[in-house]
Amino acid sequence: DYSHRRGNRWKKNIITYSVGRYTSDLPVNTVDDLFALALDAWAKASPLTFQRSYSHQADIMVEFVGNEHGDSFPFDGPDGTLAHAFGPGEGIGGDVHFDEAEAWTAGFKGFNLYVVAAHEFGHALGLKHSQNPDSVMYPTYKNRKTQNLLSSEDIMNINTLYGPRDKR
Ligand SMILES: CC(C)C[C@H](CS(C)(=N)=N)C(=O)N[C@H]1Cc2cn(c3ccccc23)CCCCCCNC1=O
Numbered sequence: 796d797y798s799h800r801r802g803n804r805w806k807k808n809i810i811t812y813s814v815g816r817y818t819s820d821l822p823v824n825t826v827d828d829l830f831a832l833a834l835d836a837w838a839k840a841s842p843l844t845f846q847r848s849y850s851h852q853a854d855i856m857v858e859f860v861g862n863e864h865g866d867s868f869p870f871d872g873p874d875g876t877l878a879h880a881f882g883p884g885e886g887i888g889g890d891v892h893f894d895e896a897e898a899w900t901a902g903f904k905g906f907n908l909y910v911v912a913a914h915e916f917g918h919a920l921g922l923k924h925s926q927n928p929d930s931v932m933y934p935t936y937k938n939r940k941t942q943n944l945l946s947s948e949d950i951m952n953i954n955t956l957y958g959p960r961d962k963r
């Protein structure tokens with residue numbers, strides 16, 4: 796099998812996530828909806844399903860934090876780095892941190908949380924950057940059309956890691 800060719804990945808198809816601290820830029824239920832939509836984009840392209848958990852044992856812990864926040868990657872205030880995520884694994888593995896200093900939006904002003912979340916969840920699933928500007932895994936932020944956000948390359952890469960979507 797090609798497991799040696801796959802990078803680091805979750806060894807299960809049901810992945811839990813929980814949300815910690817929120818941003819004051821958007822209502823809580825808007826943030827919840829945008830995270831669910833970003834995860835659903837990856838679920839539609841893979842055999843993965845995502846379940847919201849309310850315990851700290853979730854695989855993917857998502858939260859808005861600022862500057863120094865307890866890992867070795869302090870944020871940098873407005874602009875610059877917008878967010879970061881840890882690849883699949885125990886503990887901090889899979890966790891996603893958004894820089895609370897950014898102006899997070901659900902639209903075209905500031906930084907669109909859905910677009911950034913899709914990128915970060917890609918990292919949390921084991922994806923690296925793409926040099927193709929059409930890919931959601933491109934290293935710098937672009938305002939992207941939110942319809943069909945994942946490029947064919949993104950879909951191919953998630954399928955390399957987790958196989959094709961089951962015919963449901
Ligand atoms: C792709 C994102 C969703 C996630 C990545 C971070 S990560 C770890 N998840 N790959 C990100 O934040 N990239 C920076 C990269 C970047 C662009 N510049 C920078 C200036 C300083 C520092 C970083 C940057 C130039 C100025 C623009 C600054 C605002 C936009 N920032 C970015 O696009």
Ligand SMILES: [Ca+2]
Binds near residue numbers: 874875894896
């Ligand atoms: Ca920042």
Ligand SMILES: [Zn+2]
Binds near residue numbers: 864866868879892
């Ligand atoms: Zn962090």
Ligand SMILES: [Zn+2]
Binds near residue numbers: 918932934
């Ligand atoms: Zn990235």
